[in-house]
Amino acid sequence: MKKTNVLIITLAIFMTTFMSAIEGTIVSTAMPTIVSDLNGLEIMNWVVSIFLFMTAVSTPLYGKLSDSIGRKPVFLFGIALFVVGSALCGQAHNMIELILFRVIQGLGSGAVQPVAMTIIADLYSLDKRAKMLGLNSGFWGVASVIAPLLGGFIVQKLSWHWVFYINVPIGLIAFLLVVIFLHESKETKKTRLDIQGTFWLVALLLALMFTLQELSSLSPIFITLLAALIIVSAIAFFKAEKRATDPIMPLSILKDREFQAVNMITLLISGVVIGFEFYIPTWMQGINGTSATIAGFAVTPSSVMWVVGSFVIGGLLKHWGVRKSFFGMLTLLLIADILLLVVPIYTPFWVFCFIAVINGLAFGSIITAAQVRSQVLVEPQNVGVATSFNTLMRYLGQTMLVSIYGITFNTVVANQIAKRPELTQNMMNKIVSAAKAKELAPNLVPQLRQVLFSGLKGVYIVSLIAIILSFIFNCIYKRK
Incomplete structure (x- = not known):
């Protein structure tokens, strides 16, 4: 079996990290322009919130899949979904479309970030792993510095659509590098997807994230209902995981x-x-x-x-x-x-x-x-x-x-x-x-x-x- 090119795959991981990291800040920079163009001030917070929601909710599922069917297919799927979501966001004609396309982008991000760190764990021994994870985290820092300047430039010189389009070439290059240079064993253990556990975990995380995000604006009755849903989902999730032959968590x-x-x-x-x-x-x-x-x-x-x-x-x-x-x-x-x-x-x-x-x-x-x-x-x-x-x-x-x-x-x-x-x-x-x-x-x-x-x-x-x-x-x- 061919050997993985560690240097090139590490570069591809850094590219996907930068792509994911820059997305949050650069969109925030362009948001006033997007809102004025698409007329959606009252729901603009959902452009950011829905991305975080979907990333967080899908992360555990991708983590389990990467252990079951391999890192490469899950990582490639995440990159592809992120690129498609980015391209669609750039094509959005109103705020509702933009929010829906951000769902796709967030589902891609949920695979890209944790699986990238898992691949680093596979590629590097323990003594080098902290340094490489740190360097990978450093790209978040670089993105936080570059994103506001880049976002301002794109909005002024091009259009807000390019805030999303910029991810497409980066994602495609990273995708090709992973396809060509990442090689892993074809042996994967047979697994039955934990449907019940996945359902209750998603319900739990969605209720929890929504409650935390909107805590200051929700009525006491609605907060009580959400708290009940969180408790019920948590109990059902733990029961499902105890019964599952191959639990998601x-x-x-x-x-x-x-x-x-x-x-x-x-x-x-x-x-x-x-x-x-x-x-x-x-x-x-x-x-x-x-x-x-x-x-x-x-x-x-x-x-x-x-x-x-x-x-x-x-x-x-x-x-x-x-x-x-x-x-x-x-x-x-x-x-x-x-x-x-x-x-x-x-x-x-x-x-x-x-x-x-x-x-x-x-x-x-x-x-x-x-x-x-x-x-x-x-x-x-x-x-x-x-x-x-x-x-x-x-x-x-x-x-x-x-x-x-x-x-x-x-x-x-x-x-x-x-x-x-x-x-x-x-x-x-x-x-x-x-x-x-x-x-x-x-x-x-x-x-x-x-x-x-x-x-x-x-x-x-x-x-x-x-x-x-x-x-x-x-x-x-x-x-x-």
Whole structure:
């Protein structure tokens, strides 16, 4: 049998990672133009939400399939689906069409990301795996820097359609490289698809993700119904997995306390990542008065240091072990978050860059170590499932914490405005944009910034709680 060309397949994986990573940010950059063209302001959040939903929901299924029928066919299917979905999104004539085509794109993304990391686990020995997973994660950082600039250029010079079309050539090249240069054993174990388990898992994840995403806007009755659906789906899912001969999510992997702890840390720290990268640009524009472009660069050091952290963690795991390595990096996150809580309202730009350096080093180390450890703790035949589960925890963490951040931020801001009758919510909408803030009365700007400052402090108190919980999870498991 022909040997896999490790270098070329690694390049193809990096291309698909970049393609998936750039999609979120570049679409957000182009969204105002898309909305004005397709007239769908009231449902625009679904363009992003549905993509995340479908990616998260389909991830466990693809992980199981990659363990059963092989990595290559599942990876190729995911790339093809992502490319087709991208091409269709570029052809959308209204917001409903765009949202439906994003479903296809998200289903492709659900295969591309976890299977790519599983292939890296197959290609590289344990001592090199952390570095390669870290380098792969680094492409997320590169994408976060490039995407806003590229999105702005495409919208101004071409049209918003090319925000989606750009994925087509990248995806096709990666597809061909995988077809030609990835070779794996034809031996695949016979498997019966766990229909019942799949159905209840999808129902559980859809209900959970929808509840988290829309928590602040749903009525109490609707939240109660969704909570009931989550409980019923969870019970039915676990019963189905106990009966299944070849379960989609083997319950045995969830019995390991270290596996549970590592993935709970992934969930919490992924949420902390979103809290930092989403709200710091708001801080920069609303309080420091910087432009949108400069505000985005306040988190750029985090993306750069993410790559460094991914490389550093390999040596730390070897010398310190898992628990001590996590403890060290969580301590760095704790220091960075405390700094965000104690800095005064007018803090220089470079301070946030320094905090971004600390955060990026810790983020890259923790997320990469959790991926590697999740793969090591399971049997070889369950590596795909374990990788997919870890990826799912990242999505759940982002969705969960974004919702909690939003509720906290909005509650604090509303309470602060209630104490100041001269301020309105419309004024708050303007203060968060450096350009729009010029329309406000100069005497009200300091008060508005103080309200925004209080809201942002509330966000980082939530992050502090998430980091403390991560410390607790890091202490609960017993080493074998």
